[in-house]
Amino acid sequence: MPLRVVQEVRTEVHLAGVRLRRRVSPSVRAKERALMQKNNLKLHFGCGPRILPGWVNIDGWSFPGMDLAVDLRQPLPFRDGSCRLIFTEHVFEHIDVDFRLSVLREFFRVLQPGGTLRIVVPDCEKFVEAYTRRCIPTGLSTIGRVFRPLSRKLASLTWNDHR
Numbered sequence: 001m002p003l004r005v006v007q008e009v010r011t012e013v014h015l016a017g018v019r020l021r022r023r024v025s026p027s028v029r030a031k032e033r034a035l036m037q038k039n040n041l042k043l044h045f046g047c048g049p050r051i052l053p054g055w056v057n058i059d060g061w062s063f064p065g066m067d068l069a070v071d072l073r074q075p076l077p078f079r080d081g082s083c084r085l086i087f088t089e090h091v092f093e094h095i096d097v098d099f100r101l102s103v104l105r106e107f108f109r110v111l112q113p114g115g116t117l118r119i120v121v122p123d124c125e126k127f128v129e130a131y132t133r134r135c136i137p138t139g140l141s142t143i144g145r146v147f148r149p150l151s152r153k154l155a156s157l158t159w160n161d162h163r
Contacts, residue, residue, distance in 0.1 A: 014061070015071040015073075019071050022069075036078065042083070043085065043110075044056065045086065047059050047063065048061075049065075051064075072099070073095075076106050076109075078110040083111050084116070085118075086110070087120075092121055
């Protein structure tokens with residue numbers, strides 16, 4: 001079996017556990033209920049071991065000091081318009097192409113009007129060139145249709161076919 005398949009299966013099994021804990025763990029459910037009551041949140045997705053003080057630090061894997069584990073393919077535990085900043089660095093390129101559009105929609109659901117979404121990926125040159133030429137690179141064909149309607153709202157969106 002190829003290593004990539006083994007890694008994907010491992011990730012899927014792990015994320016199934018994350019989803020299960022969100023449904024059955026009293027402490028996780030209590031934390032999510034508390035977050036649902038807050039406004040002006042700053043969300044840091046894919047925090048890994050880099051914990052930002054004053055932010056809700058979120059990852060799909062467990063790290064000391066993080067606030068919440070989520071599978072980004074699932075609805076986020078925040079109210080509509082409750083977040084003023086969303087930051088994700090070196091995460092978006094790892095989301096399966098079939099889920100990128102729904103992840104972006106979910107980010108914009110929780111982002112308050114005038115809020116900032118910053119998505120950073122390893123190489124922005126490809127996106128900037130495509131943006132200036134008004135065409136979408138190969139790796140972006142699935143989510144390309146959201147760039148125009150969302151472009152006025154995006155503070156930073158970069159891309160690469162990095163895996």
